[in-house]
Each structure stands twice: as C-alpha cells, then as structure tokens.
Amino acid sequence: MDLRRALAPRRTAHAHCDIPCGIYDPVQARIEAESCYRIIEKYHASSDEVFRARCLIVKEERAELAKHHIDVLWSDYFKPEHLEKYPDIADTCWKAAKQASQVKRTVDLEEARKLLELIDRIDEAWKGTGGQTSTRLPA
Amino acid sequence: MDLRRALAPRRTAHAHCDIPCGIYDPVQARIEAESCYRIIEKYHASSDEVFRARCLIVKEERAELAKHHIDVLWSDYFKPEHLEKYPDIADTCWKAAKQASQVKRTVDLEEARKLLELIDRIDEAWKGTGGQTSTRLPA
Amino acid sequence: MDLRRALAPRRTAHAHCDIPCGIYDPVQARIEAESCYRIIEKYHASSDEVFRARCLIVKEERAELAKHHIDVLWSDYFKPEHLEKYPDIADTCWKAAKQASQVKRTVDLEEARKLLELIDRIDEAWKGTGGQTSTRLPA
Amino acid sequence: MDLRRALAPRRTAHAHCDIPCGIYDPVQARIEAESCYRIIEKYHASSDEVFRARCLIVKEERAELAKHHIDVLWSDYFKPEHLEKYPDIADTCWKAAKQASQVKRTVDLEEARKLLELIDRIDEAWKGTGGQTSTRLPA
Amino acid sequence: MDLRRALAPRRTAHAHCDIPCGIYDPVQARIEAESCYRIIEKYHASSDEVFRARCLIVKEERAELAKHHIDVLWSDYFKPEHLEKYPDIADTCWKAAKQASQVKRTVDLEEARKLLELIDRIDEAWKGTGGQTSTRLPA
Amino acid sequence: MDLRRALAPRRTAHAHCDIPCGIYDPVQARIEAESCYRIIEKYHASSDEVFRARCLIVKEERAELAKHHIDVLWSDYFKPEHLEKYPDIADTCWKAAKQASQVKRTVDLEEARKLLELIDRIDEAWKGTGGQTSTRLPA
Numbered sequence: 001m002d003l004r005r006a007l008a009p010r011r012t013a014h015a016h017c018d019i020p021c022g023i024y025d026p027v028q029a030r031i032e033a034e035s036c037y038r039i040i041e042k043y044h045a046s047s048d049e050v051f052r053a054r055c056l057i058v059k060e061e062r063a064e065l066a067k068h069h070i071d072v073l074w075s076d077y078f079k080p081e082h083l084e085k086y087p088d089i090a091d092t093c094w095k096a097a098k099q100a101s102q103v104k105r106t107v108d109l110e111e112a113r114k115l116l117e118l119i120d121r122i123d124e125a126w127k128g129t130g131g132q133t134s135t136r137l138p139a
Numbered sequence: 140m141d142l143r144r145a146l147a148p149r150r151t152a153h154a155h156c157d158i159p160c161g162i163y164d165p166v167q168a169r170i171e172a173e174s175c176y177r178i179i180e181k182y183h184a185s186s187d188e189v190f191r192a193r194c195l196i197v198k199e200e201r202a203e204l205a206k207h208h209i210d211v212l213w214s215d216y217f218k219p220e221h222l223e224k225y226p227d228i229a230d231t232c233w234k235a236a237k238q239a240s241q242v243k244r245t246v247d248l249e250e251a252r253k254l255l256e257l258i259d260r261i262d263e264a265w266k267g268t269g270g271q272t273s274t275r276l277p278a
Numbered sequence: 279m280d281l282r283r284a285l286a287p288r289r290t291a292h293a294h295c296d297i298p299c300g301i302y303d304p305v306q307a308r309i310e311a312e313s314c315y316r317i318i319e320k321y322h323a324s325s326d327e328v329f330r331a332r333c334l335i336v337k338e339e340r341a342e343l344a345k346h347h348i349d350v351l352w353s354d355y356f357k358p359e360h361l362e363k364y365p366d367i368a369d370t371c372w373k374a375a376k377q378a379s380q381v382k383r384t385v386d387l388e389e390a391r392k393l394l395e396l397i398d399r400i401d402e403a404w405k406g407t408g409g410q411t412s413t414r415l416p417a
Numbered sequence: 418m419d420l421r422r423a424l425a426p427r428r429t430a431h432a433h434c435d436i437p438c439g440i441y442d443p444v445q446a447r448i449e450a451e452s453c454y455r456i457i458e459k460y461h462a463s464s465d466e467v468f469r470a471r472c473l474i475v476k477e478e479r480a481e482l483a484k485h486h487i488d489v490l491w492s493d494y495f496k497p498e499h500l501e502k503y504p505d506i507a508d509t510c511w512k513a514a515k516q517a518s519q520v521k522r523t524v525d526l527e528e529a530r531k532l533l534e535l536i537d538r539i540d541e542a543w544k545g546t547g548g549q550t551s552t553r554l555p556a
Numbered sequence: 557m558d559l560r561r562a563l564a565p566r567r568t569a570h571a572h573c574d575i576p577c578g579i580y581d582p583v584q585a586r587i588e589a590e591s592c593y594r595i596i597e598k599y600h601a602s603s604d605e606v607f608r609a610r611c612l613i614v615k616e617e618r619a620e621l622a623k624h625h626i627d628v629l630w631s632d633y634f635k636p637e638h639l640e641k642y643p644d645i646a647d648t649c650w651k652a653a654k655q656a657s658q659v660k661r662t663v664d665l666e667e668a669r670k671l672l673e674l675i676d677r678i679d680e681a682w683k684g685t686g687g688q689t690s691t692r693l694p695a
Numbered sequence: 696m697d698l699r700r701a702l703a704p705r706r707t708a709h710a711h712c713d714i715p716c717g718i719y720d721p722v723q724a725r726i727e728a729e730s731c732y733r734i735i736e737k738y739h740a741s742s743d744e745v746f747r748a749r750c751l752i753v754k755e756e757r758a759e760l761a762k763h764h765i766d767v768l769w770s771d772y773f774k775p776e777h778l779e780k781y782p783d784i785a786d787t788c789w790k791a792a793k794q795a796s797q798v799k800r801t802v803d804l805e806e807a808r809k810l811l812e813l814i815d816r817i818d819e820a821w822k823g824t825g826g827q828t829s830t831r832l833p834a
Contacts, residue, residue: 022730022733023726023729023730023733025722025726027720027722027726028723028726031718031720031722031723031831034718034831034832035717035718037832038717038718038832050612050661050662050663051661053331053609053612054612054616054660054661056328056331056332056335057335057612057613057616058616060332060335060336067214071210071214071236074233074236075206075210075233075236075237075240076237076240090229090233094213094214094229097210097213097214098214098215101214101215104332105328105329105332106328107328116832120834136726136729137729137732137733137811139815161313161316162309162312162313162316164305164309166303166305166309167306167309170301170303170305170306170414173301173414173415174300174301176415177300177301177415189473189522189523189524190522192470192473192748193473193477193521193522195745195748195749195752196473196474196477196752197477199749199752199753243749244745244746244749245745246745255415259417275309275312276312276315276316276394278398331609334606334609334610334613335613338610338613338614345492349488349492349514352511352514353484353488353511353514353515353518354514354515354518368507368511372491372492372507375488375491375492375493376492376493379492379493382610383606383607383610384606385606439591439594440587440590440591440594442583442587444581444583444587445584445587448579448581448583448584448692451579451692451693452578452579454693455578455579455693467751467800467801467802468800470748470751471751471755471799471800474751474752474755475755533693537695553587553590554590554593554594554672556676623770627766627770627792630789630792631762631766631789631792631793631796632793632796646785646789650769650770650785653766653769653770654770654771657770657771
C-alpha cells in the first residue's frame with residue numbers, strides 16, 4: 001500500500017479541515033510529557049509510599065493529556081498535503097500516542113524520554129509545515 | 140512511501156500496546172454519532188430558538204466524545220499486524236476523527252451519516268481482527 | 279406504600295422527559311463494567327506494584343463511568359409507564375448504581391460479576407420496553 | 418407492588434453502601450439549581466444575543482451538575498432504612514433528576530423553582546435521617 | 557508596596573466582574589475539604605492496602621475540587637472594594653489554594669484541619685461582605 | 696496594608712509549595728487565550744448563525760482553560776520570594792483571571808487582546824524568576 005496514493009484522491013474530502021484554522025502547538029503535549037518525566041525522576045528519588053502512590057495517580061492523568069494533545073495534532077492540524085513533505089508523520093503520531101500509553105504503564109525514565117523525542121519529531125513537522133506562523137498569534 | 144514497510148521494523152516498539160488488552164468496542168463511538176444524527180434531525184424539525192441553541196451545545200460535546208472513542212480505537216486497539224489485513228484502517232480512522240470535527244461544525248444530516256459510515260468501517264475492521272471475542276466479555 | 283399509585287398522579291409531570299427521545303443503550307454501562315472485571319482479573323494475575331496501583335486508579339474511573347451511564351438510564355430513559363411492566367426496575371437501577379460504587383471499593387471479581395448481572399437486567403427492561411428500536415438508529 | 422416489601426430482603430445487599438460514610442449535603446445540588454434560576458432571570462432581563470447564548474451554555478452545565486449531585490444523594494447517601502421513614506424519597510429523587518433535565522431544556526423560571534422545591538424535599542429527608550450530623554463535620 | 561493604593565486605580569477595570577453576579581458559597585469548598593479530612597481519618601484507621609490506595613486517589617480529586625472552588629471565590633466573587641474591609645483576603649485565598657495542594661500531598665490530619673480553617677476565614681469575609689444575601693437565593 | 700510585611704511571617708507556611716517543583720509555563724494559558732482571540736475574529740467575519748453559536752460555545756471553554764492555567768501559575772508556581780521582585784504579580788494574576796472571565800462574556804477583540812497582555816506580564820515574571828530553567832526540561 002502506498003500512503004501517498006491512498007490519500008491523494010481523498011484530499012477534497014479532507015479539505016473542510018482547514019476551517020477553523022485553530023491554534024495548535026506541540027508544546028502543549030511536550031509540557032505534559034515533561035511532567036511525566038519529572039514525576040518518574042521524583043518517584044525513584046523517594047521512598048515515601050504516599051508520595052509514590054501520588055506520582056502514579058498524577059502521571060496517569062498527565063500522560064492522558066499528552067495523548068489528547070497528540071491526537072488533536074494528528075486529527076486536526078495535519079492535512080494530506082503535509083503528508084507529502086513528512087510521509088512518516090502518520091506513523092510518528094501513532095507511535096507517540098502509543099508511547100503516551102506506555103508512559104502511563106511504567107516508571108522507566110527511558111520511556112518518558114522516548115515520548116519527548118516523538119513529540120519533538122511532531123514539533124519538527126509542525127514547524128516544517130509552517131505551523132509556527134499559521135497556527136500561533138505573533139507576540 | 141510504503142506503509143507496510145514503514146511500520147514493519149517498528150513492530151517490537153509497538154508490541155507493548157497489547158498490555159493491557161483492554162475492552163474496546165466501536166459501539167461507543169457509534170452511540171455518540173447516533174446522538175449527533177438525531178440532534179441534527181430535531182434541530183431542523185424545530186423552530187424554537189432555545190431548543191436549537193441547545194442542539195448545537197449538546198452536539199458539540201457528543202461529537203467530541205465520538206472523536207475520543209475513535210482516537211482510542213486508533214491509538215490503543217489497532218496494532219501493526221492489523222494494518223496488514225486492513226491497510227486502509229489508518230486512513231479510515233483519520234477520516235473518521237476529522238469527520239467527527241466536521242459534524243461539530245454543521246447541521247447537515249449527510250455529514251452525520253458519513254460519520255456513521257466511517258465508524259461502521261472501523262467496526263468491520265474491529266470484527267475482522269477478532270475484536271468481538273478478544274476485547275469484550277462473553278454475555 | 280404502593281409504587282404504582284405513588285407514581286400515577288405524577289405521570290404528566292414526568293411527561294416532558296420524552297423530549298428529546300435521545301439515544302440510550304445499556305451497552306455503554308456494560309463496557310465500563312467489563313473493564314472493571316478485566317482490571318480485577320489482571321490485578322490478581324500480577325505481582326508488580328506499579329501495575330497494581332494503576333489497576334486501582336483506572337478501575338475507580340471506569341466504575342464511575344458505569345455508574346454515570348446507569349444513572350442516565352434511570353433518570354432519563356425510564357418513564358412511569360415502563361415501571362408498570364418492570365416494577366423492579368427502580369430497585370434494580372438503585373442496586374446497580376450502588377454496586378458500581380462497590381466495584382470501586384473492591385478487588386473481588388464476584389462483585390464485578392454482580393454489576394454485570396445488574397446491568398444485564400437493566401438491559402432486559404430496556405429491550406422489553408422497546409429501547410432497541412426507539413433509542414438506537416438502525417444500522 | 419409494595420416498595421417496602423420489595424426492598425426488605427435486599428437490605429443486606431445494600432449494607433456495604435455505608436462504607437465509606439462520605440460527606441453529603443444537598444446544598445451542593447441547591448447551589449447549582451440556584452445558578453440555573455438566576456441565569457433564567459438574567460436571560461429574560463437581557464436582549465443581548467451573545468449574553469443570551471451564554472446563558473443557555475452555562476445553564477446546560479450547571480443543570481448537569483445539579484443532576485449529578487442529586488444522583489449521588491440517591492445512589493450513595495440514601496439507604497433502605499431511610500425509605501421506611503421517607504417512602505416518597507425514591508420518587509422525589511427521580512423527579513428531581515428529571516426536573517434537572519427539564520431545566521436544561523427551558524427558560525421558564527417556574528421550572529427552575531420546581532427543581533429548587535424538589536431539592537428542598539430531598540434536603541428535608543437528609544436532615545430527617547440525621548444527615549447533618551452524620552455526613553458533615555462540625556464547624 | 558501598598559495593596560490598597562495598588563488596587564485603587566484599577567477598580568474600573570475590575571468593575572465588569574459584577575456581571576453576572578453569580579451564585580457563590582464557600583460551603584462548596586468546605587464540603588470537599590471535609591471529604592479530605594474524613595478520608596485521611598479513614599486512611600489511618602485502616603490497614604487494607606486497596607482501601608488506602610483508594611483514599612489517596614479520591615483525596616487527590618477532592619482536594620483539586622476544593623482548590624477550584626477557592627480559586628472561583630478569589631477570582632470571581634471578591635472585588636477591590638472587599639479588599640478594603642478584608643485586606644488579608646488576598647493572602648488568605650492564596651494560602652488556602654496552596655493548602656489544598658498540601659492536602660493532596662499528605663496524610664497528616666492537621667493539614668486538612670488547616671485547610672478547613674482557611675476556608676472558614678474566606679467564609680467570614682464572604683459573610684462580612686454580604687455574600688449570604690447577595691449571592692444565594694432565599695430558601 | 697503592606698503586602699511585603701503581610702506575607703513575610705507566612706513564608707514558612709508557604710515553603711511546602713516548592714515540592715513538587717512541577718512543570719509550569721505561561722504558554723499554556725497563552726495558547727488558550729490565542730484561541731479566544733482567533734474565535735472572536737472569526738465570529739465577526741461570519742454571518743452564519745450556526746458558526747457564530749459554535750464560536751460562543753468553544754470560546755467559553757477555551758477561556759475557562761486559560762483561567763485554570765492562570766490560577767495554577769498563581770497558586771502553585773509563584774512563591775513569597777517572587778513577590779519581592781515582582782510586587783505587582785498578585786494583582787496581575789488576579790486581573791488576568793478576571794479578564795479570562797471577561798473574555799467569556801464578550802465578542803470584543805480588544806478584551807481578548809488585554810488577556811494576552813496580562814498573560815505576557817505573567818510570562819515576564821515567570822522568566823524573571825527563573826521559570827524557564829527551573830520549571831521546564833531542556834530540549
């Protein structure tokens with residue numbers, strides 16, 4: 001299966017997606033993923049049971065928010081024409097969402113680092129497709 | 140770009156996704172999409188302004204729930220091996236999520252019908268990949 | 279006290295409830311209750327502390343959703359005329375909501391099974407009062 | 418059907434509900450219902466379209482919160498022994514939840530007043546069953 | 557810095573805040589803080605691990621609700637003229653919000669008691685500024 | 696009243712707030728405020744009634760999120776020692792939260808611009824107190 005061909009004839013169907021051209025920024029996902037990273041660090045630095053239980057509770061909800069922001073970028077921001085320039089972005093978003101689920105499951109700092117990397121790759125594609133100027137207001 | 144090849148080397152990375160093999164059912168998305176359909180029907184059948192305003196408020200939130208359930212199926216249920224049997228499923232889920240956004244924007248019944256159809260195609264893939272027996276409890 | 283008599287004179291007051299004749303389906307409650315069931319199974323199958331803590335966190339939120347869906351069926355779907363055919367339904371819904379609370383509190387699989395049974399009895403009353411045709415869209 | 422008899426044999430099954438004997442107070446439902454009342458007053462006092470649209474949006478969410486608090490009182494606070502002293506409480510809670518739905522649908526101030534009255538009847542039963550001392554902390 | 561002077565010239569800018577003169581009552585924050593208090597009591601009275609884990613999960617969400625209600629009082633109810641009569645109220649609300657965060661972190665009953673005291677001081681200022689008659693409906 | 700003196704003796708009481716030194720960034724509030732700004736622009740550019748109703752619904756929820764992020768910065772990030780360097784920050788945060796409420800109420804673009812300016816002043820204080828290095832992870 002060729003993704004470019006598969007998506008080509010559907011461009012018109014997707015065209016409505018550019019209204020409204022909302023505000024998007026992968027930093028929203030990154031901030032939640034950074035929370036997960038710090039929480040895991042603190043989890044390992046502590047031996048207090050109450051604190052550790054709280055780490056798992058808050059990480060669960062922060063990772064869910066990271067996942068939500070990734071889903072929004074994937075289903076709302078990215079459009080078929082972006083896939084031509086960044087053919088891997090479908091897979092990257094998919095992996096990032098799955099990695100956010102993985103971060104819920106684990107206290108392995110490496111998994112949180114992988115999530116940050118995947119979000120940074122989405123960020124590159126967002127910047128490379130003009131996201132910074134088209135989806136944020138100038139200061 | 141070939142999606143099958145693109146995903147092949149990443150299978151191991153995705154493999155953690157089968158834990159926990161939670162409960163999934165596209166009927167959750169379908170129920171919310173049916174609400175949107177009925178709300179649009181009622182919107183057109185009424186000339187009461189308060190009622191019509193409420194239709195738009197409730198439709199907004201029901202379409203968001205439909206979208207959430209679609210995102211969960213895409214990022215949590217489907218795994219690389221499913222893409223081999225249903226190579227269009229990535230695109231179908233993407234279109235379904237975008238269509239849920241479209242249903243928020245419109246009072247065109249046809250758009251709600253399209254969302255139902257896309258969810259039904261996800262449902263087919265869910266059934267075809269054994270979802271009914273692997274992700275629901277027997278009655 | 280006779281429930282039929284107690285409710286009879288109030289029928290008119292409740293009559294507004296059939297607008298809007300929304301979309302209802304006990305499967306929404308059942309899916310969340312199935313999640314609780316599977317989570318409890320997995321809880322006992324694991325000795326990993328992080329995993330077990332996550333089970334309790336997620337079960338808490340899934341049981342709350344089951345309870346919400348039961349409440350919606352009770353207060354929005356069922357109407358006085360349904361009570362004539364299913365005089366126990368008030369008690370069944372009450373017990374089901376209380377059982378959802380119980381499932382939050384426990385890791386006893388039997389309690390999750392009881393919740394499923396109570397939801398199945400609500401489902402019977404929903405089907406027996408024509409819910410499948412009046413509150414869902416045909417495929 | 419006799420409600421007292423119907424519930425009698427189920428008392429043991431419900432007995433777990435008194436753990437945890439949480440904090441309950443019908444004032445939570447009343448505050449949200451008062452918001453709905455004031456919003457409807459302001460709706461009629463204004464001719465500004467944006468303001469009126471906002472009234473409907475906020476009323477929708479406040480009525481939902483009122484309904485949630487009523488559901489919690491019904492399914493969590495009240496127990497079989499309370500039904501002996503207040504045999505109408507099942508019906509009052511049911512009507513109150515349905516009335517909260519009605520308040521979502523309307524800008525008729527009388528409907529908001531009816532919701533307040535029903536909540537006040539729940540409040541009487543809560544006080545009459547010792548709720549004030551058993552479910553709140555002393556100042 | 558003198559707070560009275562600092563706020564004086566900004567009174568006009570804040571004046572819009574009295575529309576809509578919503579419904580406010582510190583009892584909403586107090587009820588959630590009482591839940592935290594009771595949960596901590598029960599936490600110490602139990603040696604059941606599942607129960608104790610649930611205590612931490614539910615306390616986290618109850619303390620967040622207390623904090624939200626405190627924030628609403630601070631940013632929506634209180635206005636510059638109230639600060640003249642209760643010059644400490646800015647600091648009290650700040651401390652109360654921070655104390656709600658502290659209650660999330662701890663199982664020290666004394667911390668929950670401090671939160672109740674701070675909410676009671678907000679309640680005094682609410683009463684002293686006429687909150688009971690201006691922001692609640694008469695029974 | 697002198698704010699510095701008023702807060703001085705309470706510093707110890709607030710000291711617990713630096714655990715956990717979570718992740719904070721005013722960009723979260725800014726992104727939601729930018730959404731409000733764009734929504735108001737689009738509201739005026741359209742004459743479609745359904746679109747305009749949706750603008751009010753979505754703006755309501757985006758402004759609430761902006762307000763939440765402002766509240767978090769105020770009650771969680773800022774500490775007594777920051778007030779010495781930025782003595783106006785208490786008032787700026789208060790005005791920003793109130794301005795977020797104002798943005799809910801209006802379709803005046805100027806009000807959305809004022810919210811952005813207030814968030815930018817919070818951002819300055821966050822940067823000036825070392826927020827960028829102490830509360831975000833390096834890329």
